[in-house]
Amino acid sequence: MSVTFRVPLYFFLLSLSALKGQTRYLEENEITPEGLFSLLNSELKRELSEDFIYRRPLRCLDMLATDGQFTFAADRPQLNCAAFFIGEPNEMISIAYDNVNIDCDGGDFIKVFDGWVMKGEKFPSSQDHPLPLYERYIDFCETGSVRRVVRSSQNVAMIFFRIHNAESGFSITVKKLLNPFPCNIISQTPEGSFTMVIPQQHKNCSFSIIYPVEIQIAELSLGHFNDFPVKRVVPGCAGAGDFVELLGGNGVDTSKMFPVADLCYSFSGPAQMKIGCENTVVRMVSSGKFVNRVTFQYRLLDRSELQKIKGNNVEDFCFTE
Secondary structure, three states: HHHHHHHHHHHHHOOOOOOOOEEOOOOOOOOOOHHHHHHHHHHHOOOOOOOOOEEEOOOOEEOOOOEEEEEEEEEEEOEEEEEEEEOOOOOEEEEEEEEEOOOOOOOEEEEEEEEEEEEEEOOOOHHHOOOHHHHEEEHHHHHHHHHOOOEOOOEEEEEEEEOOOOOOEEEEEEEEEOOOOOEEEEEEOOOEEEEEEEEEEEEEEEEEEEEOEEEEEEEEEEEHOOOOOOOOOEOHHHHHHEEEEEEOOOOOOHOOOOEEEEEEOOOEEEEEEEEEEOOOOOOOOOOOEEEOOOOOOEEEOOOOOOOOHHOOOOOOOOOEO
């Protein structure tokens, strides 16, 4: 992953705010862009034997993309901490508590969130997640040994933790599990391809790319329009029940993002669009009556493309072409 790729995601992480808007995660943490992304890069490329357990300390602000055992030991009060976990698109995150030594009565806590929270926004959004919001927060101090293993619904999860006393801390084991029908994904990279399939289920699925990218839809198969191989990009497909929309914005909550295009007719052959936003999303809405499928590719826009898009568009926060 090059420096060009790293910078947008770093500044996205810089803007994180804590749960309920109480804190900033970067306070009192000495962390640089290169330090954060060299860590993530090493995690992504790590190849370990099945018998080897990777171990390292957990930082107050951390991002992890590999299996292993991670231990946090406070050397001073750490009141505003978070660790982000990410897997491949077809993986879920399993977080198991191995050892916990915190003072719940004194205000310490460890909370697992099923998804990510950034700038007060949540991914997946409440509209797209299978669980109500209150069930997505698992508080160790409330559940204890009843929920010593927490599993995410998608390829991202995170923990919030607050520890007041030095020498307190905890250890967790993180594992990646296969997800046969992945739904609601954050891409680790700004380039790649993916096929999203919703097999006759009434739900919404989003593929989020936290970079300005060009999206190329290679194939779209929507059950209710499979007899009409016509390619159309039209506003307002919501009445169709089954459709794909392209979204752009600077946050992660899809319900708050700018709708770029709706596609509600099946087609084969490329349809592409450049979206100069911090976050680009391919979102599929399914009625549950059909098997819906979309295949797409994406690549990072270079600086000259971003300048061209910006010059041709009057939108202040997000530029499309």
